[in-house]
Amino acid sequence: METQSFQKIYTRLTNITKATVTLKADNVGYDEIAIVDGRMAQVVKIIGRDVTLQVFSGTEGIPTNAEVSFAGRPPQLKVSDELAGRFFNAYGEPIDGGPEVNGETRNIGSPSVNPVRRRQPSNLIATGIAGIDLNNSLVTGQKIPFFADPDQPYNQVMALVALRAKADKIILGGMGLSNDDYLYFKNVFDNAGALDRIISFVNTTDNPPVERLLVPDMALTAAEYFAVDKNEAVLVLLTDMTLYADALSIVSNRMDQIPSKDSMPGSLYSDLARIYEKAVQFPTGGSITIIAVTTLSGGDITHAIPDNTGYITEGQLFLRRDSEIGKVIVDPFRSLSRLKQLVIGKQTREDHPQVMNAAIRLFADSVNARTKLENGFDLTDYDERTLEFAREYSLKLLAIDVNVDTDTMLDISWELFGKFFSKAEVAIRENLVQKFWKN
Amino acid sequence: MERKDKTTGSVTGIIANLVIVEVNGPVAQNEICFITLGDEQLMAEVIKVVGKNAYVQVFESTRGLKPGSKVEFQGHLLEVTLGPGILSRNYDGLQNDLDKMEGIFLKRGEYTDPLNREKLWDFKPLAKPGDRVIAGDWLGEVNENDMPHKIMVPFKMEGSYWVKKVVPEGQYTVNDKIAVIEDEEGKEFELDMVQKWPVKIAIKAYREKPRPFRLLETGVRCMDTLNPITEGGTGFIPGPFGTGKTVLQHAISKQAEADIVIISACGERANEVVEIFYEFPELDDPRTGKKLTERTIIIANTSNMPVAAREASVYTAMTIGEYYRSMGLRVLMMADSTSRWAQALREMSNRLEELPGPDAFPMDLSAIISNFYSRAGYVYLNNGKPGSITFIGTVSPAGGNLKEPVTESTRKAARCFYGLSQARADSKRYPAIDPIDSYSKYLEYPEVQEYLEKNVSDHWLSDVLHAKDILYRGKEAQEQINILGDDGVPISFHERYWKSELIDFVILQQDAFDKIDAVTPIKRQQYMLSKVLDVTEMSFRFDNFEAVGSYFKQIINLFKQMNYSEFGSGQFERYEGELQALLKERMN
Numbered sequence A: 001m002e003t004q005s006f007q008k009i010y011t012r013l014t015n016i017t018k019a020t021v022t023l024k025a026d027n028v029g030y031d032e033i034a035i036v037d038g039r040m041a042q043v044v045k046i047i048g049r050d051v052t053l054q055v056f057s058g059t060e061g062i063p064t065n066a067e068v069s070f071a072g073r074p075p076q077l078k079v080s081d082e083l084a085g086r087f088f089n090a091y092g093e094p095i096d097g098g099p100e101v102n103g104e105t106r107n108i109g110s111p112s113v114n115p116v117r118r119r120q121p122s123n124l125i126a127t128g129i130a131g132i133d134l135n136n137s138l139v140t141g142q143k144i145p146f147f148a149d150p151d152q153p154y155n156q157v158m159a160l161v162a163l164r165a166k167a168d169k170i171i172l173g174g175m176g177l178s179n180d181d182y183l184y185f186k187n188v189f190d191n192a193g194a195l196d197r198i199i200s201f202v203n204t205t206d207n208p209p210v211e212r213l214l215v216p217d218m219a220l221t222a223a224e225y226f227a228v229d230k231n232e233a234v235l236v237l238l239t240d241m242t243l244y245a246d247a248l249s250i251v252s253n254r255m256d257q258i259p260s261k262d263s264m265p266g267s268l269y270s271d272l273a274r275i276y277e278k279a280v281q282f283p284t285g286g287s288i289t290i291i292a293v294t295t296l297s298g299g300d301i302t303h304a305i306p307d308n309t310g311y312i313t314e315g316q317l318f319l320r321r322d323s324e325i326g327k328v329i330v331d332p333f334r335s336l337s338r339l340k341q342l343v344i345g346k347q348t349r350e351d352h353p354q355v356m357n358a359a360i361r362l363f364a365d366s367v368n369a370r371t372k373l374e375n376g377f378d379l380t381d382y383d384e385r386t387l388e389f390a391r392e393y394s395l396k397l398l399a400i401d402v403n404v405d406t407d408t409m410l411d412i413s414w415e416l417f418g419k420f421f422s423k424a425e426v427a428i429r430e431n432l433v434q435k436f437w438k439n
Numbered sequence B: 001m002e003r004k005d006k007t008t009g010s011v012t013g014i015i016a017n018l019v020i021v022e023v024n025g026p027v028a029q030n031e032i033c034f035i036t037l038g039d040e041q042l043m044a045e046v047i048k049v050v051g052k053n054a055y056v057q058v059f060e061s062t063r064g065l066k067p068g069s070k071v072e073f074q075g076h077l078l079e080v081t082l083g084p085g086i087l088s089r090n091y092d093g094l095q096n097d098l099d100k101m102e103g104i105f106l107k108r109g110e111y112t113d114p115l116n117r118e119k120l121w122d123f124k125p126l127a128k129p130g131d132r133v134i135a136g137d138w139l140g141e142v143n144e145n146d147m148p149h150k151i152m153v154p155f156k157m158e159g160s161y162w163v164k165k166v167v168p169e170g171q172y173t174v175n176d177k178i179a180v181i182e183d184e185e186g187k188e189f190e191l192d193m194v195q196k197w198p199v200k201i202a203i204k205a206y207r208e209k210p211r212p213f214r215l216l217e218t219g220v221r222c223m224d225t226l227n228p229i230t231e232g233g234t235g236f237i238p239g240p241f242g243t244g245k246t247v248l249q250h251a252i253s254k255q256a257e258a259d260i261v262i263i264s265a266c267g268e269r270a271n272e273v274v275e276i277f278y279e280f281p282e283l284d285d286p287r288t289g290k291k292l293t294e295r296t297i298i299i300a301n302t303s304n305m306p307v308a309a310r311e312a313s314v315y316t317a318m319t320i321g322e323y324y325r326s327m328g329l330r331v332l333m334m335a336d337s338t339s340r341w342a343q344a345l346r347e348m349s350n351r352l353e354e355l356p357g358p359d360a361f362p363m364d365l366s367a368i369i370s371n372f373y374s375r376a377g378y379v380y381l382n383n384g385k386p387g388s389i390t391f392i393g394t395v396s397p398a399g400g401n402l403k404e405p406v407t408e409s410t411r412k413a414a415r416c417f418y419g420l421s422q423a424r425a426d427s428k429r430y431p432a433i434d435p436i437d438s439y440s441k442y443l444e445y446p447e448v449q450e451y452l453e454k455n456v457s458d459h460w461l462s463d464v465l466h467a468k469d470i471l472y473r474g475k476e477a478q479e480q481i482n483i484l485g486d487d488g489v490p491i492s493f494h495e496r497y498w499k500s501e502l503i504d505f506v507i508l509q510q511d512a513f514d515k516i517d518a519v520t521p522i523k524r525q526q527y528m529l530s531k532v533l534d535v536t537e538m539s540f541r542f543d544n545f546e547a548v549g550s551y552f553k554q555i556i557n558l559f560k561q562m563n564y565s566e567f568g569s570g571q572f573e574r575y576e577g578e579l580q581a582l583l584k585e586r587m588n
């Protein structure tokens, strides 16, 4: 940490909680950073001369006579092309053994884009995964999380998506990442020969939880540099936002704020929106796309964290283990990409919207058939066929290990339609049936 | 609140966007002040006063703000600027013109003029010397996007006046003097086309506010047919995330029979506003043939914009609505989402350490919401002409639970309830308005019933109630089938179920993304409903339950093809013919 610009040194703390310290100080600015006993802290409250600081790494062992000095500025990051290929901690300090980055210093947590300057997101992101490309197409400038239980392979799927997504830069914001997952990301990116396109800001489970609060802003400051200054298509991966929200609640509880639902701060919606709304298609061609992970507890999406997230993001992707085929699939019912309307049938083949809907409808019929079966009712011939269809549809399209282009996904769908159903049962507009029906 | 000397003060405390200011003079609740931070001026509003301390909510980020910073109070509340040139503008929650701001990013402390001061307007006088006028009376009009924009006696002028002079027809800017009026004491006032009004106070320049009675056509079948909203009515759309609140609101704002549409994007996604920016300039207003943008005003305070300004934004939108209503226009206002507004109130109330109500919302949430909804309505102006504000807000209930405070409070305030159901959205039955739980209180108003019987059809009301009944009985039949199995119930249960499915698929479900299906005029709705009800009255021959489903699927398919065809076109008639043939096949 640089110390030369630090003004005065204080040595009398009047209050210490698990996450904050309070002292009397003058001429301090809101949001300013400070060093408390060698640890980074940020001003969160000023009442008269009483200044309360949130200490990112926690206050364990901080004495009342600890040295405190103020930096006179908010948290910052140095940005330049030198960021590419590097790994940093939550403070933006290198953790890969490499040199400091030279570049322009920027405050993190920058202002919002003027809504009238935004462009409509319009570039399809192809991932090869049919559960995404066919049923929930992603678009640059979109923000979308995986809603996943902690035991699901969300980080693997996210890494796969990132590598196939033809982004100019991929920025990983890891919050409470296990060391194994951190190394996994590093390896995958390395093996793909993509390291020079990757920038990582990582807070692992070994690091103090409150430090995580800096990670999204660090990642997005870097993202804005490449998207605005360099007009690049930037993909930001944020995992795990549930752990980020947990850190928010730790701080607000320590500050005696009145919690709202699920012990989360009343400002959770605004706090999360501030991050996710950084996803944007800029008028100058660059874009920031955010793919995040929100882990669920026991699949409960009514919990305040996934609930608020769902209200902010443009859809969500659910992973689920399909016991029929023994593989993880992208759940076609609960997943939704709200921006898919902007591209399907326009940047993809004309039959895309109808094929997508028909297949999901038939898949839904198979679920009804299965319920009947489980309740001991007889199955009709149609029920039997939907079950067979569902099995192949899962295996050939929904499974996350599928990697084909969108035209092939559509062709496979038509093949399955022809194999199991009549034209009337599929009920797709006539001109498309004439063109694409396969016997 | 006129003061000789401006009250000033200095910052003593900062907690996020709540700032405590020690003042050296009088301040008013909700008074506006500016805080100096370097060369920036941050706008803020007084929300509480304790002794010498004014608690202000800042409409900007307070990053870098220090105790001791100078504050200057303005002697007025948060106001909007009203005058010609508001239509087609994109404002933030404080009525800054977003298009006038420079750069890609919003700059703190940048405030832009809501009006164009240079533009010349074609002014026509409506009042003449000697006329006696009061606040809200029309002095003249200009042509704003082909809408007769009235220039009125400012709402702030109390008492009555005599018109001394009105300028002749001609071209004037908004700041040119267009009239002189004189009060009882002979004091003269020179007026231009601009006036200001505090957003949190309702404009009451009208004679009477009767109960609404005219149907407001939205083209959305499950609203107009089943649970209609009226001109000047209120409604709300609660629903879990992703169930279609925004899509439904956008559809209504595109199609509804309104002169002016105000869309308040309150704490929601910026990309959804961008969608309007892209779509509306392309779409025609079916009634005027002009582009939709020309009748639309957008107040965009998206979720990442300052929270206090989000709270202000719905008031800004409503006040602009009241201004246009006073011109005798039909205003439709939409707010997406009023829950975000309530959350902004909650954030501030928590920072003020007020005693919290349920879910940590402020205790007076219900009163605040009711007060806001009551500003909508149908009015007769002082000159006897009608004007209206129809207001529809969305609610985003936490966890999708309709028992939470914002939904409950809104239920007390709004007269139409369009509840979106997760199950319907999951099965892609859009718009996902639950036909059983939703209601329109207006259907019970005798004046509305009379209007519908006169303007739609004389048996319309009984048709609608009958359709609701079939839906309800269909649901019961479905429950029985689920419990007892397909074979465990008489075939008539299947028939009853499929008759309700027929109404569901043909009347309720509507494709918002299909050009023709998206908008159904009331005449067409009437035609289709009676056609569908005819089918539900028929009795058919079926040998087994499977035959019921597959037969009704065919009927539904033909009806849907009709929905997708131009009304009365050859194609429409062909499908109708096929339908008749199909019905004949099986009729008893």
Ligand SMILES: Nc1ncnc2c1ncn2[C@@H]1O[C@H](COP(=O)(O)OP(=O)(O)OP(=O)(O)O)[C@@H](O)[C@H]1O
Pocket (backbone or CB within 6 Å): A310, A311, A312, A337, A338, A339, B239, B240, B241, B242, B243, B244, B245, B246, B247, B248, B268, B396, B430, B431, B432, B510, B511, B512, B513
């Ligand atoms: N009438 C409709 N026709 C077809 N699709 C629809 C319709 N309504 C909603 N949808 C689908 O549902 C998605 C979500 O709709 P919408 O954005 O309106 O939800 P919302 O209730 O506003 O959610 P949130 O609370 O998160 O803002 C849309 O992107 C679209 O795919």
Ligand SMILES: [Mg+2]
Pocket (backbone or CB within 6 Å): B245, B246, B247, B268, B336
């Ligand atoms: Mg919405």
